Amino acid sequence: MRVAVLMPALNEQESVAPTLAAIFQSTRLPDEIIVADGCSSDGTVGEVLAWQGRGVDIKVVTNHAVYPGAGRNVAFQASNSEVLIAIDFGNICDPDYIEAMAAPFEADPSVGVVAGTFKPSATSDFEHCLAAIRYHDNYLIDRLSLEERRAKAPPDARHFPGMCVAFHRRAWEQASGQPSWLQTFEDVVFAQKLATQNVKIALQVHSHLHHHMRKSFAELYRMARNYARGRARAGQNDSVLLTKVAAAWGAMTAAALATPFEPWAGLMLPAIAALYFYRGGVHLLFIAERKIPSLKRILLGTQVVVARDIGTLVGFLLGWVDWMTEPKWRQKLRAYLSPLQPRTSDAE
Numbered sequence: 001m002r003v004a005v006l007m008p009a010l011n012e013q014e015s016v017a018p019t020l021a022a023i024f025q026s027t028r029l030p031d032e033i034i035v036a037d038g039c040s041s042d043g044t045v046g047e048v049l050a051w052q053g054r055g056v057d058i059k060v061v062t063n064h065a066v067y068p069g070a071g072r073n074v075a076f077q078a079s080n081s082e083v084l085i086a087i088d089f090g091n092i093c094d095p096d097y098i099e100a101m102a103a104p105f106e107a108d109p110s111v112g113v114v115a116g117t118f119k120p121s122a123t124s125d126f127e128h129c130l131a132a133i134r135y136h137d138n139y140l141i142d143r144l145s146l147e148e149r150r151a152k153a154p155p156d157a158r159h160f161p162g163m164c165v166a167f168h169r170r171a172w173e174q175a176s177g178q179p180s181w182l183q184t185f186e187d188v189v190f191a192q193k194l195a196t197q198n199v200k201i202a203l204q205v206h207s208h209l210h211h212h213m214r215k216s217f218a219e220l221y222r223m224a225r226n227y228a229r230g231r232a233r234a235g236q237n238d239s240v241l242l243t244k245v246a247a248a249w250g251a252m253t254a255a256a257l258a259t260p261f262e263p264w265a266g267l268m269l270p271a272i273a274a275l276y277f278y279r280g281g282v283h284l285l286f287i288a289e290r291k292i293p294s295l296k297r298i299l300l301g302t303q304v305v306v307a308r309d310i311g312t313l314v315g316f317l318l319g320w321v322d323w324m325t326e327p328k329w330r331q332k333l334r335a336y337l338s339p340l341q342p343r344t345s346d347a348e
Contacts (some may be wrong), residue, residue: 003028005033006072008038008068008070010039013040016047019090023056024051026095028098031057033051035075036061038065038066059078061078063075067183083102083168084168085102090212092121093208097116097208101114101116103204111200113168114201115161115165117209119210120139126215126300132288133304134281149205162187162188171199175194184226185233189234189333217306224309224312225311231316232320234333241312248272280305
């Protein structure tokens, strides 16, 4: 089977070289690499084209719609391979990753999706805290046996990780591609559509894709906000998460406001905050490090929880307003999920 790597890009000049270098060190090279450039304003395209002539067909196509899902759709149209592996710039694959992702399709022609395994790549204290809290199971994946990794894997195609997944061409065509109108959460909606069509999924737990982490509080906040907004625009909310987060922050706010009038409130505030931040994620640092973390990392872990929660609350609020006031989101979702409706075009 021919194998293609599909790569959406937008201003990825700095990450092109390390990402492509890892691909070219693979035990099995892809037959083609299709980069869908979302009208980058830096030197992304030039950096990509510099890798041509090294034994792999590299194409750069323009993604006028900019969003990642639209880019993968454009890259799919430009490919002529049976196996399509999604790799985003900034993520580094193990040498045997491409070979491992392609193998299930060749072993079983009925497989439509292969869900891979990613491991967070942390190079600073903040990234370590983010990886340990937000991506806890994947961060500690090296501690698990292959059987334990399979047991922790998603039970069906609705929850496979979007940054490390491969598709057979017929499965992509069956689902009419990814939703091009979502900035984020497009991979999950695509997975849900595949699940409703009973596409057969296989797991690959032997080799990793190393997923880059956000480098600062501000970057993490924007990621959490944008992801939650995309999820709400797709008509989905996490009522349990929102209730917990809103209740905790509501209680802390109430205690802070009551402190000037009720002295006991001043004592309650740090207790509520400490309990929430610990249970909200900081306790995962203790598990990851197998010891009491340094005070610096505990404080950074608290920042991770704050950025994640505030970004999520703001994103869901903005997305809910979008969903309620702009009918286009509901219309696009219905059109995309209905097997009787044509897919929303990338130009819309």
